[in-house]
Amino acid sequence: MTGKTTGKTSSIRSDIAYSTPDRIVVRGKDLPNEILGHMNLGDFAYFQLTGKTATPEQSxxxxxxxxxxxEHGITPSAIAARMTYAGAPESLQAAVAAGLCGLGTVFVGTTEGSARMLYEAFDSAGDNPDLQQLAEKTVAAYRGRKQIIPGLGHPLHKPIDPRTPRLFQIAEDNGMSGKYIALMKLIGAEAERASGKVLPINATGALGAICCEFGFPWKIVRGFGVMARAIGLVGHILEESETPMAHEIWHDIEARASAHLRG
Amino acid sequence: MTGKTTGKTSSIRSDIAYSTPDRIVVRGKDLPNEILGHMNLGDFAYFQLTGKTATPEQSxxxxxxxxxxxEHGITPSAIAARMTYAGAPESLQAAVAAGLCGLGTVFVGTTEGSARMLYEAFDSAGDNPDLQQLAEKTVAAYRGRKQIIPGLGHPLHKPIDPRTPRLFQIAEDNGMSGKYIALMKLIGAEAERASGKVLPINATGALGAICCEFGFPWKIVRGFGVMARAIGLVGHILEESETPMAHEIWHDIEARASAHLRG
Amino acid sequence: MTGKTTGKTSSIRSDIAYSTPDRIVVRGKDLPNEILGHMNLGDFAYFQLTGKTATPEQSxxxxxxxxxxxEHGITPSAIAARMTYAGAPESLQAAVAAGLCGLGTVFVGTTEGSARMLYEAFDSAGDNPDLQQLAEKTVAAYRGRKQIIPGLGHPLHKPIDPRTPRLFQIAEDNGMSGKYIALMKLIGAEAERASGKVLPINATGALGAICCEFGFPWKIVRGFGVMARAIGLVGHILEESETPMAHEIWHDIEARASAHLRG
Amino acid sequence: MTGKTTGKTSSIRSDIAYSTPDRIVVRGKDLPNEILGHMNLGDFAYFQLTGKTATPEQSxxxxxxxxxxxEHGITPSAIAARMTYAGAPESLQAAVAAGLCGLGTVFVGTTEGSARMLYEAFDSAGDNPDLQQLAEKTVAAYRGRKQIIPGLGHPLHKPIDPRTPRLFQIAEDNGMSGKYIALMKLIGAEAERASGKVLPINATGALGAICCEFGFPWKIVRGFGVMARAIGLVGHILEESETPMAHEIWHDIEARASAHLRG
Known part of the structure; x- marks a missing residue:
């Protein structure tokens, strides 16, 4: 309201949404009349991020x-949210925030890593690269740097991660199984061959490849895990409010952690 | 894995999900085969929270x-997320978390307030209460305590909040417009009458009433705003990564805030 | 830099600090030359908050x-920080933030409750009130509302919280044991008498009273716990980076929580 | 309390603190009797992190x-905290947490970068390396990778950052100006020579070098900024509670950001 800007061009500009007394417009559509009742939440997330209406296949x-x-059960993220809720039940939003803070390079954020790996593989290659050669080159480069290949392997889900074939099937059924998914599969096979280990493509590897098929920038890919997990964490907090476990975890862990000090 | 508990009954128990090497089960359904490809995100959120499959109307x-x-445009929450992303672009999840931390009693959390008010109104009344009398009693009680009635009034959206009639319409079209929505409407009318002011039922008032129609506990109602806004904030961070405004906000505000000290 | 304000008086104004190319001034003092090397961290915190230099007694x-x-050992806050660090070790700041999010009405924030109770007791009384009567009235009011009296009782530290007599002694030795500490002591005694239970004044009760002696607004009192605990959490994260416990907690709790689902 | 572990060695162990009904022990010292009244906050932070009592010089x-x-004035971190407090004033801890979330690789976290650079420089060299050669090699390596050298340059504080000479003086006065500070100075001079630009050692560069003189692991160095800034943010929230700026920032930025959409 006081927004008189100076003469110079301002970079304070957002194209996402605006409101007037009788309208709320998101990405050019009238929220009450053109969006509410016409989209599901996932499609609206797609619209919020891209400004485009998802096709039925994309949806x-x-x-x-x-x-x-x-949702992945009692994860570190869920434990952090539950411990936080125990201390500040009046700040439910802070409990969700605490649970999200750990979605980094070790958990969930690995989706970002595989998307980046796939984009960079194609960026470094010419037009119409040979995918098998690209997979071999990529695996060799990671192994040469003694780096873990993102999106491969799972401590529990062996020899396959049950989400991966299903996600790839859904992509294929909807005409979205392109070169990124193809390369991810070849990288998985080549990594198993080169290492001699069982290295299933895990869910974050499958999702990273699907994000590339959509064309999402790798820097935002972690955001899908963050928005999704926010939903899951509300579920955990609802359960914690009804059948709490935080206090027992606390007393149990504290007793075990300090037993040697207590003598 | 070390989870041998002592003889006593443990309260460390969650009914949401579990995994085995070849299965991931959420609320009793096999995630890859019974959920992926069969639900949209909103329906899965409903399933995660309630353990029930939404009917088409509930969906x-x-x-x-x-x-x-x-999404509500450039809100305090979006500004907090953008300022955070500017300092730690490698921690996208922390930027979303920062944006969520402020969804409290002033913004978004007011949905919780109206749900609580409606539940408590019916709790304090006998069976089949007269809704008009209940509305009058509720408004009088808030006015007596000089408390703001949650879910009424909006600084911008006057004389009506355009989301409210649309949300009530969607509820009605799907057979979910019951006594809570009825009471909320009567409270709005009574508050306008008693105060002599224009007090439209705002979106959080409408949503609070709808949450009551679903039967969600009021303590978890704030969680819907939190999970939804997480999606919106990822959209803002994506835009900030492409056309940033954080640095200009910072330099502008800092210069204005300290102008009197600089002399 | 673009900070040309409009003609109207702006409320964007901060009196805390400003910088020029060769100066950084906090609360009117030159940071490099008048503060660094001349204050300890606690005194600077006092100066940052009040704009005044602490006397040796206040210090x-x-x-x-x-x-x-x-520092209070393995608390819910420390567990949340450690779980977060395990997922995002590259975002140490987010792990501290996660640990702080739960410092609310149940833990640490109770300091706020006792400060508020003491201020409101004196606000409701006339000049020179009889402290014993004020204590009785306060206890009766809380008991009448079936509300827990903030700052009393401790699950472990019984029959006295060892921090309390020491804190009161330090306040007395430094001439800061006034009417608020006196009232807190009387409230503790009266609550034990009225309830027939052992209800030691705990550390947050003692600290709440001391905050009142300083004259800090009760709304900011929680902030002392927040700033202090940030230090403690960095200590826990340092230890977690060297001898981690997060993964074992996770696997242990997950196994116990879902044992009944796995059958 | 239920903490019976299985036979296997547990990694759930913390050496920081423990409590019994009448004692609270931190790093082997009795908190009420051996710490309170005997240490200032900075010294206790040192003790919490290292388990050692700081010498007067280290202190x-x-x-x-x-x-x-x-404290650095109205920073992105302070703006995020203030915007958060405006939405959830009842969750002061969440406002501090939001402000901390952005202390990453762009702001504050650069202390970590310079500490890491200095440690790695010495790790890559033999015993008694020639510092001038090491500085040249380090600068050349960063320039070769087109990477910004951490700890150099400042948008405002030119040609020198006024904190740096003061911090180095305090280190020297207390016998703590060793090889890391020496190398940092040489890197600064060499970077100016090689680039032809004015590149003062900024505060995070000076602090990174001092952290190395203490021997703190580089992974924890960011934590010093986090714990310190928590104090500063409480100061900003106190001011925001008395003379708020968040709402004016919000309305101003929102109006400017969406002016082009409103037409």
Whole structure:
């Protein structure tokens, strides 16, 4: 309201949404009349991020992508949210925020790593590269740097991660199984061959490849895990409010952690 | 893995999800085979929270409820997320978390307030209460305590909040417009009458009433705003990564805030 | 830099600090030359908050106040920080933030509750009130509302919280044991008498009273716990980076929580 | 309390603190009797992190290190905290947490970068390396990778950052100016020579070098900025509670950001 800007061109500009007394417009559509009742949440997330209406095929794949990341049981993220809720039940939003803070390079954020790996592989190659050669080159480069290949291997889900074939099937059924998914599969096979280990493509590897098929910048890919997990964490906090476990975890861990000091 | 508990009954128990090497089960359904490709994100959120599959009617209303809360333009929450991303672009999840931390009693959390008010109104009344009398009693009680009635009034959206009639319409079209929405409407009318002011039922008032129609505990209602806004904030961070405004906000505000000290 | 304001008086104004190319001034003092090397961290915290230099007496009491809140072993807050660090070790700041999010009405924030109770007791009384009567009235009011009296009782530290007599002694030794500490002691005694239970004044009760002696607004009192605990959490994260416990907690709790689902 | 572990060695172990009904022990010292009243906050932070009592010299340098990082005016971090407090004033801890979330690789976290650079420089060299050669090699390596050298340059504080000479003086006065500070100075001079630009050693460069003189692992160095800034942010929230700026920032930025959409 006081927004008189100076003469110079301002970079304070957002194209996402605006409001007037009788309208709320998001990405050019009237929220009450053109969006509410016409979209599901996953499609609206797609619209919020891209400004485009998802096709039915994109809708199916994008909703599956997000749903995969909502809930994984009692994870470190869920424990952090529950411990936080125990101390500040009046600040539910802070408990969700605490649970999200750990979605970094070790958990969930690995989706970002595989998307980046796939984009960079194609960026470094010419037009119409040989995918098998690209997979071999990529695996060799990671192994040469003694770096873990993102999106491969899982401590529990062996010899295959049950989400991966299903996600790839959904992508294929909807005409979205392109060169990125193809390369990811070849990288998985080549990594198993080169290492002699069982290295299934895990869910974050499958999702990273699907994000590339959509064309999402790798820097935002972690955001899908963050928005999805926010939903899951509200579920955990609801359960914690009804059948809490935080206090027992606390007393148990504290007793074990300090037993040697207590003598 | 070390999880041998002592003889006593443990309260460390979650009914949400579990995994085995070849299965991931959420609320009793196999995630890859029974959920992925069969649900949209809003329906899965409903399933995660309640353990029940939404009916088509519930699906339409619940998706509309969540979508309403995703995006409101350049809010304090979006500014906090953008300022955070500017300092730690490698920690996208922390930028979303920062943006969520402020969804409290002033913004978004007011949905919680109206749900609580409606539940408590019916709790304090006998069976089949006269709704008009209940509205009058509720408004009088808030006015007596000089408390703001949650869910009424909006600084911009006057004389009506355009989201409210649309949300009520969607609820009605899907057979979910019951006594809570009826009471909320009567409270709005009574508050306008008693105060002599224009006090439209705002979106958080409408959503609070709809949450009551679903039967969600009021303590978790704030969580819908939190999960929805997480989606919106990823959209803002994506835009900030492409056309940033944080640095200009910072330099502008800093210069204005300290102008009097600099002399 | 673009900070041309409009004609109207702006409320964007901060009196805390400003910088020029060769100066950084905090609360009117030159940071490099008048502060660094001349103050300890606790005294600078006092200066940052009040704009005043602590007297030697205030310095001793304020440093003791903050130190009391730094470290309490493996608390829910420390567990949340450690779980977060395990997922995002590259975002140490987000792990501290996660640990702080739960310092609310249940833990640490109770300091706020006792400060508020003491201020409101005196606000409701006339000049020179009889402290014993004020204590009885306060206890009766809380008991009448079936509300827990903030700052009393401790699950472990019984029959006395060892921090409390020491904090009160430090306040007395430094001439800062006034009417608020006197009232807190009387409230503790009266609550034990009225309830027939052992209800020691705990550390947050003692600290709340000391905050009142300083004259800090009760709304900011929680902030002392927050700033202190940030220090403690960095200590826990340093230890977690060297001898981690997060993964074992995770696997242990997950196994116990889902044992009944796995059958 | 239920903490019976299985036979296997548990990694759930913390050496920081423990409590019994009548004792609270931190790093082997009795908190009420051996710490409260005997240490200032900075010294206790040192003790919490290292388990050692700071010498008077270490105390002066460590307190100066932390104080430098407390307050820098209206930073992105302070704006994020203030915007958060405006939405959730009942969750002060969440506002501080939001402000901390952005202390990453762009702001504050650069202290980590310079500490790491200095440690790695010495790790890559033999015993008694020639410091001038090491500086040249380090600068050449960063320039070869087109990477910014951490700890050099400042948008405002030119041609020198006024904190740097003061911090180095305090280190020297207290016998803590060793090989890391020496190398940092040579890197600064060499970077200016090689680039032809004015590149003052900024505060994070000076602090990174001082952290190395203390021997702190580089992974924890960011933590000093985090704990210090938590203090500063409480100061900003206190001011925001008394003379708020968040709403004016919000309305101003929103109006400017969406002016082009409104037409």
């Amino acid at each position: 199916r794949v994008f909703n599956a992508l997000l749903i995969t990341l909502v | 339409r209303v619940f998706n509309a409820l969540l979508i309403t809360l995703v | 001793r009491v304020f440093n003791a106040l903050l130190i009391t809140l730094v | 002066r340098v460590f307190n100066a290190l932390l104080i430098t990082l407390v």
